[in-house]
Structure formats: C-alpha cells, structure tokens
Amino acid sequence: MMKNKIPTLKEIAEKLGISISTVSRALNDHQDISEVTKERVKALAADLNYIPNIFAKGFRTHKTNIIGVVVPNITHYFTTTLIRGILEEASLQGYRVIISESNNDVDKQTEMLNTMIQFGVDGVLMSLSKMTRDISSILKIMNTLPLILFDKASNKIPCTQVVINEEEATYNAIEHLINIGKRRIAIIKESEFSYNSEKRFEGYLRALKENNLPIDEKIILSVDDISMIQGKRMTNVLMSLKQKPDAIFAITDSAAIGVIKTLKKLHVKIPEEVAVVGFSNSINSTIIEPMLTTIDQPGQKIGATAVKYLIEEINHPNEIFINKTIEIRSNLIIRNSTFKV
Amino acid sequence: MMKNKIPTLKEIAEKLGISISTVSRALNDHQDISEVTKERVKALAADLNYIPNIFAKGFRTHKTNIIGVVVPNITHYFTTTLIRGILEEASLQGYRVIISESNNDVDKQTEMLNTMIQFGVDGVLMSLSKMTRDISSILKIMNTLPLILFDKASNKIPCTQVVINEEEATYNAIEHLINIGKRRIAIIKESEFSYNSEKRFEGYLRALKENNLPIDEKIILSVDDISMIQGKRMTNVLMSLKQKPDAIFAITDSAAIGVIKTLKKLHVKIPEEVAVVGFSNSINSTIIEPMLTTIDQPGQKIGATAVKYLIEEINHPNEIFINKTIEIRSNLIIRNSTFKV
DNA sequence: AATTACCACGCAAACGTTTGCGGTAACGTT
DNA sequence: AACGTTACCGCAAACGTTTGCGTGGTAATT
Numbered sequence: 030m031m032k033n034k035i036p037t038l039k040e041i042a043e044k045l046g047i048s049i050s051t052v053s054r055a056l057n058d059h060q061d062i063s064e065v066t067k068e069r070v071k072a073l074a075a076d077l078n079y080i081p082n083i084f085a086k087g088f089r090t091h092k093t094n095i096i097g098v099v100v101p102n103i104t105h106y107f108t109t110t111l112i113r114g115i116l117e118e119a120s121l122q123g124y125r126v127i128i129s130e131s132n133n134d135v136d137k138q139t140e141m142l143n144t145m146i147q148f149g150v151d152g153v154l155m156s157l158s159k160m161t162r163d164i165s166s167i168l169k170i171m172n173t174l175p176l177i178l179f180d181k182a183s184n185k186i187p188c189t190q191v192v193i194n195e196e197e198a199t200y201n202a203i204e205h206l207i208n209i210g211k212r213r214i215a216i217i218k219e220s221e222f223s224y225n226s227e228k229r230f231e232g233y234l235r236a237l238k239e240n241n242l243p244i245d246e247k248i249i250l251s252v253d254d255i256s257m258i259q260g261k262r263m264t265n266v267l268m269s270l271k272q273k274p275d276a277i278f279a280i281t282d283s284a285a286i287g288v289i290k291t292l293k294k295l296h297v298k299i300p301e302e303v304a305v306v307g308f309s310n311s312i313n314s315t316i317i318e319p320m321l322t323t324i325d326q327p328g329q330k331i332g333a334t335a336v337k338y339l340i341e342e343i344n345h346p347n348e349i350f351i352n353k354t355i356e357i358r359s360n361l362i363i364r365n366s367t368f369k370v
Numbered sequence: 371m372m373k374n375k376i377p378t379l380k381e382i383a384e385k386l387g388i389s390i391s392t393v394s395r396a397l398n399d400h401q402d403i404s405e406v407t408k409e410r411v412k413a414l415a416a417d418l419n420y421i422p423n424i425f426a427k428g429f430r431t432h433k434t435n436i437i438g439v440v441v442p443n444i445t446h447y448f449t450t451t452l453i454r455g456i457l458e459e460a461s462l463q464g465y466r467v468i469i470s471e472s473n474n475d476v477d478k479q480t481e482m483l484n485t486m487i488q489f490g491v492d493g494v495l496m497s498l499s500k501m502t503r504d505i506s507s508i509l510k511i512m513n514t515l516p517l518i519l520f521d522k523a524s525n526k527i528p529c530t531q532v533v534i535n536e537e538e539a540t541y542n543a544i545e546h547l548i549n550i551g552k553r554r555i556a557i558i559k560e561s562e563f564s565y566n567s568e569k570r571f572e573g574y575l576r577a578l579k580e581n582n583l584p585i586d587e588k589i590i591l592s593v594d595d596i597s598m599i600q601g602k603r604m605t606n607v608l609m610s611l612k613q614k615p616d617a618i619f620a621i622t623d624s625a626a627i628g629v630i631k632t633l634k635k636l637h638v639k640i641p642e643e644v645a646v647v648g649f650s651n652s653i654n655s656t657i658i659e660p661m662l663t664t665i666d667q668p669g670q671k672i673g674a675t676a677v678k679y680l681i682e683e684i685n686h687p688n689e690i691f692i693n694k695t696i697e698i699r700s701n702l703i704i705r706n707s708t709f710k711v
Numbered sequence: 712a713a714t715t716a717c718c719a720c721g722c723a724a725a726c727g728t729t730t731g732c733g734g735t736a737a738c739g740t741t
Numbered sequence: 742a743a744c745g746t747t748a749c750c751g752c753a754a755a756c757g758t759t760t761g762c763g764t765g766g767t768a769a770t771t
Contacts, residue, residue, distance in 0.1 A: 047721085048721045048722075049721090050720075050721065050722080050723090051719085051720055054719095060718095061719060061720070062719070062720080063718080063719060066719080066720085085726095088726055088728090089726055090726090
C-alpha cells in the first residue's frame with residue numbers, strides 16, 4: 030500500500046486555480062475571503078483530508094498548541110485525576126499535553142522545565158516537587174513563558190495558582206473530630222517545605238485554637254517522606270505516649286491507612302478509642318476497614334481549571350496578570366474511621 | 371526584565387564571520403568541518419545558550435522526537451507505572467511524550483490516534499481500549515507511522531507487541547491454588563473482547579486440564595466492566611451455588627478485593643474455606659485484609675521496553691519488522707489470601 | 712462622470728534549519 | 742608543470758505556512 034502524499038495548501042490552490050494565500054485565509058475564516066470561495070476551499074480540503082503541517086505552522090507563528098505539565102509523581106492516584114482533568118480540558122481547547130515527572134527531585138524538575146521550554150511549549154503547568162527551595166530557575170522561566178502552579182504551589186512564586194482550600198478543609202475535618210467528642214487530636218504531617226502540609230497544619234492549629242484546645246507538640250509529628258510506613262511508625266510513637274491521643278489526623282490517606290493498620294494491630298478500637306482522618310479520598314480509603322474518613326479533592330476540576338487559566342494567559346501574553354490564587358472547594362467524606370452508624 | 375532574543379544559527383555565524391551552513395554542520399559534527407571550527411562554534415553556541423528551534427528542525431526534517439501514547443485509563447495504578455517507564459526511557463533517548471486517554475471508548479481512541487499523527491508524532495505506543503473490534507483505522511495508521519502495542523494488545527494487529535506472560539502467569543497462580551489443596555476454582559473474567567482476559571483465561575483452562583480438574587461453566591463468570599462492585603456481585607452469585615468454589619481467581623485486583631470484602635461479609639474464612647487471587651499487585655492489594663495474593667506486573671519495564679522497540683522502528687522506517695511479541699516475566703506474590711503463615 | 716470606499720484576492724517575504732552542489736586552496740603524485 | 746586528491750567551507754534552495762501590502766474590480770456616493 031503506497032503512502033498517499035500529504036496534501037498541502039499549494040495542492041489545494043492549484044486544483045482550484047487560486048493562490049496559496051487565499052486558501053490559507055479561507056481555511057482560517059479570514060474576513061477578506063468570500064463565502065463561496067471559503068466553501069469551495071473547505072470542501073476540497075475536507076475531500077483531500079488536508080491537515081495543516083503543524084511544524085510549518087508552529088515555525089511560522091511560534092505557537093505550538095502544546096502545554097507542558099510537570100508533576101512530582103505520576104503514580105499517585107490523585108495526580109492521575111489531576112492529569113485527567115488537564116487532558117480533557119486541553120483537548121477541548123485544541124491543545125496537546127506533554128507530561129513529565131520530576132520524581133520529587135528538584136534538579137530534575139528544573140531540567141524538565143528547561144527541556145519543555147526548549148521544546149517550545151506554549152505554557153507550563155506545574156505541581157512543585159518537595160523541598161523546592163531554589164526558586165530562581167522557576168522565576169527565570171516565568172518571564173519566558175506563562176506558568177501556573179497547581180496543587181503543590183508556593184506563596185513565594187508570583188503567579189496564578191490553582192489549589193484546594195487546604196486550610197479550611199483541614200479546619201473542617203478537625204472540627205468534625207471535635208464534634209464527635211475528641212479532644213486530644215494528633216497530626217502526622219510533613220516538614221515545613223511542603224506547601225500542602227503547611228496549609229493543612231495551619232487549619233489544624235486554627236481549629237484547635239478556636240475551640241480552646243491546647244496545642245501539644247508531643248502529638249505534632251513531622252516526617253520527611255510521608256507514606257504508609259511512616260504512618261505506622263508514627264502511630265507506634267503516639268500510642269506509646271503517656272497521654273495518648275484520641276484522634277489522629279494524617280495529612281495523607283496512605284499515612285492514615287498506616288495508622289489504621291497499626292491501631293488494629295494494637296487492638297485499639299476505631300473510632301471509639303482513636304478516630305482517624307486522612308486526606309485525598311484515594312481509592313485505598315474505601316478498601317481499608319474501617320473505611321477512612323477523608324477529604325475529597327476534586328482533582329479533575331483542579332486540572333481543568335488550571336488549564337483554563339493557563340490558556341487565558343497564553344492568549345494574552347503581554348497583559349500583566351494579577352496572581353490570583355484559585356481555591357477549589359473540597360469535601361469532607363465521613364466514614365467509619367470517625368463515625369460508626 | 372527584558373526577554374533576551376533567542377539565538378539562531380545566523381547569529382552565531384555572523385559573530386564568527388562564517389556561514390550558516392558551516393555552523394549547522396559544526397554543531398552536527400559533520401565530517402566536512404575542521405576540528406578548530408567545531409570547537410569555536412560549539413563554544414559560542416554554549417555561551418549564547420543556543421537551542422535549535424525545534425519547529426524549524428521538525429519542519430525541515432519531518433522528525434519531531436515526540437512519541438504518542440494512548441491508554442484506556444490513566445488513573446489505574448498499573449497504567450501509571452507503564453507511563454513512568456515510558457517517560458523515563460523516552461527522556462533517556464531524547465524523546466518527549468504526548469499522552470492521551472481513550473477512556474475505553476473506541477471512537478475516541480481512533481480520534482486520539484488521528485490527532486496524534488496529525489500532530490506529527492514519530493511513532494505511537496498504544497494500549498488498546500476494551501472492545502476494539504474495528505481494526506481498520508488502526509491498520510491504516512500503521513502504514514503511516516510505526517505503532518507498537520503494549521499491555522492490552524491484539525493478535526489481529528500485525529505489529530510488535532510488548533506484553534506480560536499473561537497465560538503462564540495465570541497458569542502459575544492457578545497451580546499455586548491447586549498446590550494448597552484447592553480443587554474447585556472459580557474465575558471472574560471479562561468478555562471475550564479483552565485481550566488480557568482471554569489470555570488469562572487460557573492459562574486458567576490449561577492449569578485445570580493439566581491437573582485433570584473438571585471445567586465447570588457455572589464457576590466461570592464473565593462481566594463487561596470488571597470492578598470491585600462486580601467482584602462483590604459475582605461473589606454473591608458464586609457463594610449461593612449449591613457447589614460453592616473453594617477458591618476464586620479474579621482477573622483484576624480490584625475485583626479480587628470486592629471478592630474478599632463480600633466473603634468477609636458472608637463470614638467465609640479466607641483462605642481456609644475460599645482462597646482468593648488477583649492480578650496486578652496494585653497498592654490496594656496490600657491494604658485489604660487479608661492481604662491479596664496476586665501477580666506482580668513490572669509496568670515500568672514493559673513501558674521502557676515498548677519505547678525501545680518503537681525507537682528502533684522509528685530509526686529504521688523502511689525495514690520490514692517481524693512482528694515480535696515480547697513477553698515480560700511477571701511474578702506471583704503469595705500473601706494471606708491464599709496462604710496463612 | 713469623477714471620486715471614494717470596499718471587497719476579494721494575489722505577490723512575495725519571512726520564519727530557522729538542513730543539505731546538495733560547487734568552489735577554493737593546499738598538498739601530493741606523476 | 743600539470744593533474745588528481747583531499748579538506749573545508751559557502752551558496753542557495755527547500756520545507757509549508759502566515760501575513761503585510763498592493764491591486765483590480767465593482768458598487769456607492771457626490
């Protein structure tokens with residue numbers, strides 16, 4: 030089977046006896062072209078199965094219709110929902126998406142960013158890697174390309190950010206624990222370089238303060254690499270205290286699952302003796318028994334919103350954008366780890 | 371801060387007082403250029419932070435260094451490990467990756483494929499959507515572009531395929547069940563249009579036959595959209611049979627988890643009364659209690675291998691490739707759902 | 712009838728790179 | 742001294758598209 034040659038503007042022009050520029054304008058619905066000509070051109074184009082050469086186009090216009098996405102870890106379920114939202118919205122708006130993973134490695138993150146701009150993406154969507162302290166390389170990119178942060182953001186970077194209401198969500202979760210009678214609520218969080226962790230911690234503190242509960246450093250635990258294992262380890266620490274907590278809020282579902290597993294091993298009754306709350310509403314949270322009370326983050330919506338704002342900036346390259354922070358609402362999902370029916 | 375103009379070959383040429391072509395050749399290590407000139411050019415290029423305009427290049431050479439990936443569902447953990455492998459290997463070889471999701475929608479799948487080729491990818495990596503019956507559109511693409519199938523493949527499409535040893539893996543899993551004394555082993559699978567399901571079913575049948583066990587259609591259950599819910603439903607069906615199974619093999623971890631959940635609700639002892647085996651070694655399989663015996667699929671390796679073969683074909687466009695099927699070995703992970711310590 | 716206005720279209724340049732071909736100088740060979 | 746060879750390098754075309762500008766023609770206005 031022979032490869033039929035790909036049609037070009039030139040071919041269409043010749044077959045119709047008109048010029049290349051007319052064909053181009055006709056296809057782009059330029060006002061200078063009469064309706065009849067447009068019809069004829071479009072008909073033939075469709076007939077020949079014409080597709081514009083994206084490289085000639087990008088070459089000429091410096092527009093690629095590709096957006097770059099950098100995420101720390103693609104295997105997290107929540108991340109995939111973000112990506113799904115990005116993919117859908119981008120596709121809707123005629124954009125393609127290039128994804129890369131920084132593996133929570135700051136150097137790799139800047140490297141990824143650089144190859145992306147080298148590659149000619151129109152804009153970048155980024156979720157920051159942990160421990161991103163050196164912002165200079167990111168700032169440098171910002172005056173080359175539109176950049177929007179999502180999910181894992183940073184106050185220090187002056188750009189539009191799309192996140193969830195981390196602080197408020199946590200506040201609500203802690204308040205829920207207080208409402209069911211818990212008074213000594215522990216938290217398992219990450220170090221201070223994690224955006225999400227800090228925001229959630231703020232919500233935790235505010236909830237305690239506003240309810241006149243004491244803040245006890247002994248039950249505020251920070252770990253570097255939060256995970257199920259760390260959840261287990263920290264639970265052992267907490268439950269060997271003299272004053273044990275009566276609730277544990279883990280900043281992550283997987284850590285919370287580690288908490289539950291260890292509590293069960295220690296024969297601690299959930300939620301009567303210790304209640305547990307996670308964050309993310311991952312699939313796992315419904316598999317563990319008791320099922321985990323957690324905060325549902327609408328990943329798809331976050332991703333889609335981020336794309337919308339990015340394309341907005343791409344289309345208005347010279348405007349100065351006020352660096353909005355868009356907060357997407359999340360929902361507390363109450364399950365058996367805090368509330369027994 | 372002003373955007374410093376992006377350097378081009380022309381600039382380098384002018385500053386060095388040589389021609390554009392010489393600069394181009396020097397950077398591409400062409401043999402016609404003297405070492406000294408190469409040194410000078412490369413030094414200045416590095417100094418100016420020169421990056422070739424990918425569009426001019428792609429425009430000229432018809433090579434994009436992008437590979438397209440189409441997967442049915444990006445939110446499955448196993449899929450993300452595949453993608454991680456693809457991303458890593460591609461990056462290593464200087465390729466960028468465009469991902470799109472077919473959502474198990476056949477029409478969307480062909481649409482995705484078309485926009486990919488329209489977009490000028492150098493090759494495509496695809497994991498087939500369920501129920502892909504109309505192969506014609508895929509075949510049409512195959513003589514335009516290199517295509518490699520991975521994970522969800524099809525014997526009917528004549529191209530290189532990278533899969534795991536589905537049949538053998540299942541055979542081993544069933545044999546393990548037989549070894550622990552099980553004799554009436556049920557299977558929960560998908561309909562006959564799922565590649566993975568069929569392969570696994572073949573392994574199931576072979577294991578039973580070679581061990582002289584009867585094949586009973588009553589405990590061979592097929593569903594369209596396999597999931598945890600379906601696992602639950604099918605378990606209820608199986609456990610209300612007169613002759614109940616003493617083991618259930620579910621073609622998917624999530625279905626297997628549904629099985630376990632329902633068995634626990636029915637107060638059936640696992641694994642003494644009924645053992646359970648899944649497939650994939652997803653994270654969930656270690657969260658459910660008892661932990662699930664399952665088959666670990668090395669997703670990253672599959673992804674990386676697929677990329678290697680694809681780039682091989684991209685670099686030798688005119689060779690006829692024998693349509694190899696590469697089988698990556700998987701491992702049976704024995705846990706408490708079949709074997710109690 | 713002369714001017715103006717507008718519509719519809721064509722010409723040609725430009726984007727940055729690669730590459731076939733031709734050319735010059737230097738050197739070695741006969 | 743004439744010729745062939747080699748090593749380096751430049752010229753210019755080509756890839757397909759967009760777009761500023763120019764132009765012929767027709768209709769509307771004066």
